[in-house]
Amino acid sequence: MFSENEHGEILNEHAELAELRDWLRVVGLKIDMTSGKRAADREVDVIARVSRASGAAQTYAIEIKRTVPAELATALHPHASLPTLVVARTITEQAAGLLRERGIDYIDEAGNAHIAWGDVLIDIRGRRKAGGRTSGSTSLGSKAFGRAGLQVGFVVLSWPTMAAEPLRGLASAAGVSLGTAQAVVDDLVKAGYLYDVAGERRLGRAGELLNRWSEAYSTRLSPALSLGDFEVPDIAWWRESADELTRSNVQLGGEAGASILDPHLTPATLTFYAEELPRSLIARHRMMRAERAGNIHVRRRFWTMAGQSWVVPPALIYADLLASGDPRQREHADRIRISDDRLAGLDRL
Structure with missing residues (x-):
């Protein structure tokens, strides 16, 4: 049923809608497809009217994925003006719970579903998919939303003026090859996220790009960055550690970084980015390797911007x-x- 679009997500082609129709038919719903198109301020995989025999109906922005783990369930951006229906071959139990908490409807191949509007409520949990079936597509999607492409996307989202830089400079800043940078830029231009003004590349539709980038980052790049998880009894020391982190060539991210942007936030974890494990920092603060997640996460810095x-x-x-x-x-x-x-500012571009 599923093939991948330019964003590295799973699209259903009109000739392959039978499975999706079947999944919904099992729970007493009918789907009338329109062509996939841009709606409001962002692209969606497809817009569809879902109805039941009584005539009750809802128009959905449908997001089609291969699998939905918990990380993607929190990273998904629901449509701004339409209710969102997530369709996937597999949605984990934890992800399903998170989608329900966020008010996002879903259905998967096994028949697990939560669909609610008006007097319609379908809530099916705990079903397991029969083994042996896999998606027909093995592609990881476009260069722009593959692992290396996400590094390039990060650079142009974080420093929008880098979009105008020569490809060699962009590749160096993102830590990728020149060929990869060229392929990613071509994909971003094709998708409309980069455009040309008097021979200079500029970033456009940046808020939409941030949505798509952060969703892909959660499952493709983020899991590959861990250098180690650690545990300490108290993380309060970080607030006085700007100079220490700078000397250790370490940068602060995650919840603690968010609390710098918004002082009302109180972090429960620390996330550090470094080229390698900062062993002196680990020793100085007596960080112990965590058997599970821990409250300190050390991650690989994948970009090379100076200053x-x-x-x-x-x-x-x-x-x-x-x-x-x-x-x-x-x-x-x-x-x-x-x-x-x-x-x-990205949302205004």
């Missing part, structure tokens, strides 16, 4: 909060998306 602050750029803080799978951190992300001038 940086001791705090990572807001786009990365925002994406890490979404990728945490923690509803509380999702709330923090929503707050800084509005309150931080750099993030709010």
Whole structure:
């Protein structure tokens, strides 16, 4: 049923809608498809009217994914003006709970579903998909939303003027090859996120790009960045550690970074970005390796921009909060998306 679009997401082609119709038919619903098109301020996979025999109906913006883990359930951006229906081959139980909490409807191949509007309520949980079936597509999607492409996207979202830089400079800043940078720029131009003004590339539809980038980041780039998780009894020391982190070539991200952007936030975890494990910092603060997640996360810095602050750029803080799978951190992300001038500025581009 599913093939991938230019965003690296899973699209259903009109010739392959039978499965989706079947999934909904099982729960007593009918779907009338229109062509996939841009609606309001962002692209959606498809817009559809879902109805039941009584005539009750709802028009949905449908997001079609291969799998939805908890990280993606918090990173998904519901449509601004239409209710969102997530369709996937597999939606984990934790992800399903998070989608319900966020008011996002869903259905998966096994028949798990939560669909609610008016007097319609379908709530099916705990079903397991029969083994042996896999999606027919093995592509990881476009260059722009693959792992290396996300590094390029991060640079142009964090420093929009970098969009106009020669490709060699952009590749160096993102830590990717020149060929990769060229392919990613071509994809971003094709999708309308970069455009040309008098021979100079500029960033456009940046708020939409941030949405798509942060969703892809949660499942493609973020899981590859961990250098180690640690535990300490008290993380309060970080507030007086700007100079220490700078000397250790470490930058602050995650919840603690968000609390720099919005002082009303009280972080429960620390996220550090570094080229390698900062062993002197670990020893000095007696960080112990955590068997589970821990309250300190050390992650690989994948960009190379010079003259940086001791705090990572807001786009990365925002994406890490979404990728945490923690509803509380999702709330923090929503707050800084509005309150931080750099993030709010992207929404105006």
